[in-house]
Amino acid sequence: MKRAVFWLVAVLLLVGLQMQLGNWIGPYYYKIVILAGIYIILAVSLNLINGITGQFSIGHAGFYAVGAYTSASLVTYGESSIRGMVEFLPRIGQDAVLLLLGILAAAIAAGIAGLAVGIPSLRLRGDYLAIVTLGFGEIIRVVILNVDAVGGARGFSSIPALSDFFFFWVFLFVLITVSVIRNVVNSSYGRAFISIRDDEIAAEAMGVDTTRFKVLSFVISSMFAGIAGSLFGHYTAYLNPNSFTFITSFYLIIMIVVGGLGSIEGSILGAILITLVLELFRSLSEFRLVGFSILLVLVMLYRPQGLMGVWELLRLKRRTVAAKS
Amino acid sequence: MITFLQQLINGISQGSAYALIALGYTMVYGVLGLINFAHSDVYMFGAFMGYYIANNRVVQERLGTSVFAAILVMMAAMALSAGLGILIERFAYRPGRTQTRFTLAFWLGILGAVFGDLFTHSAVGILVGALIGIAVGVIVELAGIHPVRQDSRLALLIIAIGVSLFLENGGQLAFGADPKFFPEIIPSASLNVGALNLDTQKLIVLLVSIILMVLLNLLVNYTKTGKAMRAVSYNIDAAKLMGINTDRIIAFTFGVGSALAAAGGILVSLLYPKIDPLMGVMPGLKAFVAAVLGGIGNITGAMVGGLILGFAEVMAVGYGSSTYRDAIAFIVLVLILLFKPGGIMGKGTVEKV
Numbered sequence: 001m002k003r004a005v006f007w008l009v010a011v012l013l014l015v016g017l018q019m020q021l022g023n024w025i026g027p028y029y030y031k032i033v034i035l036a037g038i039y040i041i042l043a044v045s046l047n048l049i050n051g052i053t054g055q056f057s058i059g060h061a062g063f064y065a066v067g068a069y070t071s072a073s074l075v076t077y078g079e080s081s082i083r084g085m086v087e088f089l090p091r092i093g094q095d096a097v098l099l100l101l102g103i104l105a106a107a108i109a110a111g112i113a114g115l116a117v118g119i120p121s122l123r124l125r126g127d128y129l130a131i132v133t134l135g136f137g138e139i140i141r142v143v144i145l146n147v148d149a150v151g152g153a154r155g156f157s158s159i160p161a162l163s164d165f166f167f168f169w170v171f172l173f174v175l176i177t178v179s180v181i182r183n184v185v186n187s188s189y190g191r192a193f194i195s196i197r198d199d200e201i202a203a204e205a206m207g208v209d210t211t212r213f214k215v216l217s218f219v220i221s222s223m224f225a226g227i228a229g230s231l232f233g234h235y236t237a238y239l240n241p242n243s244f245t246f247i248t249s250f251y252l253i254i255m256i257v258v259g260g261l262g263s264i265e266g267s268i269l270g271a272i273l274i275t276l277v278l279e280l281f282r283s284l285s286e287f288r289l290v291g292f293s294i295l296l297v298l299v300m301l302y303r304p305q306g307l308m309g310v311w312e313l314l315r316l317k318r319r320t321v322a323a324k325s
Numbered sequence: 326m327i328t329f330l331q332q333l334i335n336g337i338s339q340g341s342a343y344a345l346i347a348l349g350y351t352m353v354y355g356v357l358g359l360i361n362f363a364h365s366d367v368y369m370f371g372a373f374m375g376y377y378i379a380n381n382r383v384v385q386e387r388l389g390t391s392v393f394a395a396i397l398v399m400m401a402a403m404a405l406s407a408g409l410g411i412l413i414e415r416f417a418y419r420p421g422r423t424q425t426r427f428t429l430a431f432w433l434g435i436l437g438a439v440f441g442d443l444f445t446h447s448a449v450g451i452l453v454g455a456l457i458g459i460a461v462g463v464i465v466e467l468a469g470i471h472p473v474r475q476d477s478r479l480a481l482l483i484i485a486i487g488v489s490l491f492l493e494n495g496g497q498l499a500f501g502a503d504p505k506f507f508p509e510i511i512p513s514a515s516l517n518v519g520a521l522n523l524d525t526q527k528l529i530v531l532l533v534s535i536i537l538m539v540l541l542n543l544l545v546n547y548t549k550t551g552k553a554m555r556a557v558s559y560n561i562d563a564a565k566l567m568g569i570n571t572d573r574i575i576a577f578t579f580g581v582g583s584a585l586a587a588a589g590g591i592l593v594s595l596l597y598p599k600i601d602p603l604m605g606v607m608p609g610l611k612a613f614v615a616a617v618l619g620g621i622g623n624i625t626g627a628m629v630g631g632l633i634l635g636f637a638e639v640m641a642v643g644y645g646s647s648t649y650r651d652a653i654a655f656i657v658l659v660l661i662l663l664f665k666p667g668g669i670m671g672k673g674t675v676e677k678v
Binding site: 123127128246286289297300304 | 354360417420421428429432435436439440442443470472473475477479480481483484486487488489490491493494495497498502610613614617621646648649651652654655656658659662663666667668
């Protein structure tokens with residue numbers, strides 16, 4: 001009951017904000033808010049592998065790309081037939097159906113990609129895993145670069161523009177991502193993930209099927225990256241393989257580490273902070289990234305545990321509750 | 326058959342350039358356990374230093390284009406890059422390891438200089454900005470705020486990514502974002518051996534790489550410093566207890582690795598003269614793949630990995646599709662790690678409980 005009320009209020013609030021936000025802050029900041037939302041989904045999902053399961057993946061951009069391209073091609077090539085099936089709906093409803101189908105397809109495709117990458121690579125440890133996930137991410141990008149149906153190196157530009165209800169959709173999926181990941185972390189699965197992070201051998205000795213749980217965490221994380229990709233592709237209505245290089249994965253890693261690895265609040269904070277810093281100072285061109293990189297080095301030297309670090313408000317509370325019971 | 330031989334030579338010369346860069350990765354990984362992402366930008370820096378030195382009026386008038394001049398350009402660029410590598414180690418990686426001074430002053434000085442450039446576009450502005458930054462840094466340090474001693478390798482990795490971003494974007498500020506063309510410091514000619522057509526540039530790349538690798542081998546295996554390097558890479562704490570100045574050895578390792586990367590940068594620029602501040606990204610990544618392929622931390626492995634990679638890439642492009650060129654390295658990597666998770670020459674890791 002409480003949960004239903006929460007979601008109802010959230011949906012109403014988002015619809016209301018969607019109506020007004022553009023007028024309040026103007027198109028430029030509206031775009032930044034949407035990008036921040038997409039990065040929150042990416043960062044929170046990457047945090048599940050890197051921060052909570054302790055597996056070091058730097059190939060997240062690959063799954064982001066799989067989602068973006070799957071959804072964009074489904075909607076581009078299936079637009080007329082899907083619209084035909086839901087003809088009775090108004091335009092905005094048809095767009096919603098298209099977007100949701102795209103998101104579903106993106107999540108499934110990215111999940112399958114995650115499974116295909118995860119099974120062979122999660123036998124590796126530490127830096128070997130890191131470089132293999134990075135490699136898979138790059139392989140995915142090069143493959144997309146060579147598929148002509150999605151525009152190849154020219155970029156995918158014929159994606160139909162959906163009516164702009166994106167603030168609502170992006171932040172609805174931010175809420176869904178955060179609550180799903182939080183629930184996963186708090187479930188028995190989550191405890192298995194954390195046990196793998198803290199001590200893989202001990203976890204295995206206690207009967208945790210480490211390979212299965214690592215792959216599972218990888219697949220869940222990839223699915224949400226796919227969802228973020230789908231939202232990104234339909235929002236910009238243009239995709240280019242260059243948006244999905246390993247540099248993108250690096251930025252995601254930076255977000256979760258600056259926020260505080262393993263903390264969901266930290267990932268959200270990191271995603272918002274880094275998106276803002278990178279987007280707001282875009283006019284400064286190279287100066288922006290020089291300043292950004294120096295600040296990054298200094299944050300890591302003076303506060304290596306990230307901004308949130310151990311001060312994870314909600315987790316702290318839960319832990320004390322768990323200790324009492 | 327002739328085309329195959331031709332491709333073989335292309336592959337070996339490409340591969341030996343990868344191997345030179347891979348050596349720096351593998352040596353740093355050996356002593357610190359760190360993927361030094363900034364290494365690929367040291368390679369870029371080396372190429373640019375070579376470019377500026379070779380285009381310097383004095384150098385051109387005094388030396389012209391001769392083998393001697395080419396060697397001099399290369400040595401100078403290697404020395405400068407070694408300095409950059411040591412600076413990076415000192416101000417980015419060491420503060421998290423041992424107590425050091427002036428870290429904040431160094432970075433804020435650069436930040437101040439960048440801001441000075443941004444707002445005034447004048448040398449005075451840059452100087453004033455840098456001085457303000459340094460002063461703030463020194464004051465904060467006097468107030469007792471020091472870098473935190475860290476044991477998280479991830480934070481160190483983010484620092485490496487940060488330094489890499491810094492060098493790439495700082496390079497765009499300092500050298501300009503548009504590509505430049507590396508001067509032909511050694512005139513190109515072709516040699517005909519039977520039906521084989523050999524480009525002298527490729528032979529030079531190969532020859533210089535071999536010389537440098539032999540020298541490195543001598544350094545690591547037959548000198549006292551080399552022994553210390555091996556000791557640090559084997560067990561840093563034990564090395565410290567044996568009286569080895571580990572910080573100095575680590576700095577030395579960075580210096581040697583960076584010099585090799587600079588040599589790689591100049592050699593590759595002989596083959597492909599277009600240089601720009603982002604030129605290091607892909608070759609750096611592939612060189613790292615080469616290092617992992619051979620078994621990271623293993624010097625011979627890096628050489629073997631580089632050769633395999635260069636060879637695979639040239640063959641795939643020659644006989645397959647060139648559009649997949651950037652994926653070849655990773656496909657080879659995935660295939661090899663699936664069967665040998667520690668790399669070709671890597672030792673199998675033993676889990677101890």
